[in-house]
Amino acid sequence: MLVWLRYLLLILPALGTAYFIPLPELGWLTFCVLLLLVWAQARRSWLPEHMRGMASLIETLAIVWLGRTYGGLLFLCHLSGMVASSRDGHEPLRLPQLAFHLVALNATLYGHTDLQLTLVANLCALTIGGLLLRLSDAGRQTRDLEQVYDQLRHKAYELDAARNRLLEYAGRVEQLAQAEERTRIARDIHDDLGHKLIRSKMMLEAAIRLMPDRQAEALKLTGQVRDHLTESMDTLRHTVRRLKPADEELHSFSIRRLIDSLAADRGLAVSHHISGLPRPIYPSLEIILYRNAQEAVTNAIRHGGATEIDLHLHYDNERVVMTVSNNGKLPDLANLRKGLGLSGMEERVRLVGGELTFGGEHPFRIITILPLSQEGSLH
Template sequence: MLPLLLITRYILILIPAISSMYLESYASNGTYVFFILLFFWVAELRRTIFKKSIGMLLVEIGFSGWLCYTFDGLLFIIFYSTLLTYLPAFHRHIRLSFLGVQLIALNLSLQGQSSSYYVLANLLFFTLALLLRHMNQVAQNKVDIELLYDQLRRQHYELDEARMQLLDYARQVENIAQLDERNRISRDIHDDLGHQLIRLKMMMEAGLRIMPTHMSKGMEMLTSVRDQLTESMELLRSTVRKLKPDDDSMQSFTLDRLIEGLTKEKGIAIEVDIQGMPYVLYPSLAFILYRNAQEAITNAIRHGGATSVQIQLIYETKQITMSVSNNGQVPTGQTAKGLGMTGMEERSKLIGGQLLVTMDSRFTVTTVLPTFRQTH
């Protein structure tokens, strides 16, 4: 039982008990005080030992009815003290049953009293019952909200952990793919080029040995070695080319390619300001920066009528920040997020980044992404 309800319960016993001593004339005040103290004892037993006992609850209701009927005065108020104990504690059907029992006991104990007592006692009874019911619902709603909040927080932690595991898995897959490609190339060099070079060495040694006696045969063998060396050089060049992707695949999602295309197509002036020491980004990070810059510039031209765009890249140890601002018209008031802005935000949050929008003198979209660099 809450401390506030406990204090209220004993006040609802003490105040009517003291007031009735002055309002009524009893044959023996000692006997009256004894029964009031006995009622306190029953209430305390229910609070400490018989918390869920239906039998003790019935004893308290009957005892309070007998006190009210025997000593009159304001003792009908102690019914409300009992009401505080079972409305928050028992199930709905049990509460309704005891409400009916207590209401009957209350009205029976008021026999011989004036009609105003009946009206006042019943009105207070129903008012307090409704108030307690509302308090119980509020408390239950609070518990439900706290449980929901804990569940959402736990799911947030699980999603964050899953995202980190996914990023770690992506890095491992990338490293494994690179390792597999290196192993494949090393096998190609060993199996094809290595064996071919060994064969050519043996042919050259044989040609050198027979040239003093068979000049024409030796020259023929050296010519064959020359031709096969040409083939080996071509094989070596093709293997080296596999180690380095072509320029188109390397620059498909670079800001330079984006700026070049937009300048030709839209005729817009784009300035780039790079701060910090640039370093190589994961392809996924470069793709997100490319798409967000593309969307921000497209929105600036379409919605703001911009003619000039400034892109600022800040390379930091653990994150990279890209701000795209334009000289177009700045929206007034709160603007709803469109599909483009929502896509930019979702791409950024997917790898733990964030998207910020500021509308001061210029409309600026800032993308902040973690780089997951190993600096040691």
């Protein structure tokens, strides 16, 4: 739009001036205006940016000469120069540039028109100049915002890539830990229990061969085999005991433990139901269920004034669904703002490929859905 305005502010004043000059001079005026149009196109498209200041000076001097030579409305061509200055380069129109065009405008009008026309022309130039200043500032701010948006989007891509790398690394660390644990168990069984069992087998075979002729020695070997088997059983118990974590570690993220602590500390009426086919799940999923249940109960007490909490866990073939409902005051879902708690719940669920929903009529429910497949747990 500014490009068309730029050309119109050169063409229309020339057409208006054509009515006030003699016919023999019309051809020369037309030629000069066409040169101005070609210069304007060259200034916009062909000249390098560092030469546009000089081009603006040459164009302004040419308009001053035309205006003082032919008079009429050619002084309005200075408005075209103001529009061009607002488009040159990446910097907005500055006050010194606006002052320069105003001086050139008054130089063109000096001695040719009355004071009233000069005042009107200056007022028009100031108005258009002010609008161009605001438009240039708005364009600069828009470019700054676009640059900031591009930087934020780039940072978001970097964070997303870092999160994916972290998840991949966490999965590999878990796999390595499991492999190391399996190796340790295999070494313990092979080096200790395996050797004892092989020795017991060899002694038992020797006892079988001695049984017909040397029963006393065979009986003695059988007793030794019994002792070795007893030691092997003790070794097996010790190995299994080492595999089992401590009770406080095993139940550190237990839903049952959370419910008991809440009921004891706050005097809540908390109910707990399980349906489907319960089975062991990944520790990472247990932590998510524990944290989400903890946050849901805390929000129900703090914001809803709940006195009764119902927690329902349902297991099916591919997922586990935890529903936490309460009898507290229903929130205004239309104006609900997600704080750190709710945002944290959504982020934890999204990291493992799950889903979080909330709402419904009384009672208010928060539903956490987590996949049980290995692919979903490492999503």
